[in-house]
Amino acid sequence: MNIETPPQAATAHGVVERLRTHLNGAIVGQTAFVDRLQLALFADGHILVEGAPGLAKTKAITTLSRAIACDEKRIQFTPDLLPGDLTGTEVYRPEHGTFTFQRGPLFHNLILADEINRAPAKVQSALLEAMAERQITVGGTTYPLPRLFMVMATQNPIEQEGTYPLPEAQLDRFLMHLRIGFPDPAAERTILKIVRGEAMGEAPAPVAAVTEEMIHAARREALQVHVSDALEDYMLHLIFATRSPAGTGAGGSVADKIAWGASPRGTIALDRCTRVHAWMRGADFATPLDVQAVIHDVLRHRLILTFEAEADGITRDGLIDDLIASVPVS
Ligand SMILES: Nc1ncnc2c1ncn2[C@@H]1O[C@H](COP(=O)(O)OP(=O)(O)OP(=O)(O)O)[C@@H](O)[C@H]1O
Numbered sequence: 415m416n417i418e419t420p421p422q423a424a425t426a427h428g429v430v431e432r433l434r435t436h437l438n439g440a441i442v443g444q445t446a447f448v449d450r451l452q453l454a455l456f457a458d459g460h461i462l463v464e465g466a467p468g469l470a471k472t473k474a475i476t477t478l479s480r481a482i483a484c485d486e487k488r489i490q491f492t493p494d495l496l497p498g499d500l501t502g503t504e505v506y507r508p509e510h511g512t513f514t515f516q517r518g519p520l521f522h523n524l525i526l527a528d529e530i531n532r533a534p535a536k537v538q539s540a541l542l543e544a545m546a547e548r549q550i551t552v553g554g555t556t557y558p559l560p561r562l563f564m565v566m567a568t569q570n571p572i573e574q575e576g577t578y579p580l581p582e583a584q585l586d587r588f589l590m591h592l593r594i595g596f597p598d599p600a601a602e603r604t605i606l607k608i609v610r611g612e613a614m615g616e617a618p619a620p621v622a623a624v625t626e627e628m629i630h631a632a633r634r635e636a637l638q639v640h641v642s643d644a645l646e647d648y649m650l651h652l653i654f655a656t657r658s659p660a661g662t663g664a665g666g667s668v669a670d671k672i673a674w675g676a677s678p679r680g681t682i683a684l685d686r687c688t689r690v691h692a693w694m695r696g697a698d699f700a701t702p703l704d705v706q707a708v709i710h711d712v713l714r715h716r717l718i719l720t721f722e723a724e725a726d727g728i729t730r731d732g733l734i735d736d737l738i739a740s741v742p743v744s
């Protein structure tokens with residue numbers, strides 16, 4: 415432990431700036447994505463990322479693991495992958511005449527699960543189960559996963575042929591569903607410079623000196639952000655407005671376009687992301703603006719539109735905009 419570290423509260427929040435500078439130094443022009451990656455880390459949740467190839471998804475995980483000095487693992491999902499390839503298997507040791515458990519790639523801190531929709535359901539569910547339970551049971555023995563355990567799964571929006579789309583019900587296990595777009599021309603020029611520099615063997619940016627313990631301290635502090643009763647009501651009204659078509663007042667017209675609304679897990683995720691969002695900007699209480707800042711990423715994968723709404727070209731993001739517009743701030 416560093417003796418010069420300032421008191422707990424200051425240290426925990428100082429982590430945000432350190433990580434942000436480190437990540438934005440390596441990943442250019444993707445500030446929204448970088449921000450949400452941090453939010454997920456502090457909220458102790460897993461993320462599903464959708465974006466074209468080559469948008470620095472792999473680089474984001476590598477950069478993050480370098481910053482925290484923790485270990486990372488990339489797993490490419492393919493149709494021939496087996497659940498045991500993720501969790502690990504019991505291996506026979508003839509010299510001892512016994513079986514020993516060989517840990518699989520899930521036993522790491524940061525997991526990049528690339529193209530999860532390329533593996534069949536059994537493998538997907540092994541991943542999702544590990545994500546939710548944070549432990550793996552093989553041959554009657556349970557092995558806990560590391561305390562810092564975060565999965566970033568990717569789905570490629572192009573080339574859907576031959577894939578196994580994740581069941582909607584399972585998507586719920588992701589705290590957020592992020593979409594990454596292309597960087598702007600200025601950022602892309604900077605990317606060229608960075609990559610050329612790396613190829614010439616230039617030293618990478620100094621490590622952010624963030625420890626795993628700092629992340630845990632940050633998580634504890636973020637959990638203490640105050641949410642008033644009125645704000646809790648606001649969150650509940652938003653969630654309930656996605657549910658019954660009978661309508662809860664103003665939300666009715668939005669719910670008419672939704673076949674299946676957000677689950678209680680969605681409510682929990684909204685609350686947690688709202689708190690962390692407030693904490694990351696240095697506040698000790700959350701406001702409706704924090705809710706509105708995170709709600710798209712929290713609900714995007716939790717709403718199933720009706721066939722008619724899909725046919726009318728309504729998007730989930732558009733619907734969430736309508737949701738915010740139709741539910742009054744309490
Ligand atoms: N915003 C960015 N900032 C810095 N480098 C970038 C950025 N976008 C792309 N790159 C560079 O582009 C290359 C591709 O990035 P990376 O391998 O991380 O992409 P990816 O999203 O994982 O792609 P894939 O989906 O094909 O796995 C890397 O050399 C990376 O450094």
Ligand SMILES: [Mg+2]
Pocket residue numbers: 471472473528
């Ligand atoms: Mg990649």
